[in-house]
Amino acid sequence: DTEVTQTPKHLVMGMTNKKSLKCEQHMGHRAMYWYKQKAKKPPELMFVYSYEKLSINESVPSRFSPECPNSSLLNLHLHALQPEDSALYLCASSQKNSGWRLAGSFDTQYFGPGTRLTVL
């Protein structure tokens, strides 16, 4: 099973609202990722959590605040967003490599269905 779930599917919010996106996986993966994708463009990495610790922040504005409460769950808290933040937000997860591969490296990323965010 390679399922990553995301809620909600769609979200419309005003610039003064606070909302959260949720991502969940039950595959025992220890790395989780947030990507932002604009129309007709590839996904852009925002954050990476590795063993529930933030390991990569791609200089994302502070109005996006990630949280990893446990190894299965990843949240993205949104506050004071701008209309240009409207996009598809994708979550992904990956498992630790086993065997001879570099210790601490991770394998294939599996994506959730995304949340379509519209900021008015």
Place this chain on the structure above:
Amino acid sequence: AQTVTQSQPEMSVQEAETVTLSCTYDTSESDYYLFWYKQPPSRQMILVIRQEAYKQQNATENRFSVNFQKAAKSFSLKISDSQLGDAAMYFCAYRSAEIQGAQKLVFGQGTRLTINP
């Protein structure tokens, strides 16, 4: 830094025919992964096929196969017996296997594939 190039923004193919999508990449690393992901209008990024750089044998998954040319840094995707459900945006992606920790995927710009009935 690694880069991935997909030189065909759009392609179309007749149903039941074969189509090949191109991807080239640039890296100085010797160990890495290459992926093809499919993103249909439903938006979900679906893994199509995966290749590990140390494996000389080309990966295959049912109707999908790759032509991996490591020296040429080329990684093309062949779809045989195209079906209407194959219509999607296809992204080629690279990931290092030489760096500790979870790393980002480096994506190409995508190729939009249309299947003509």
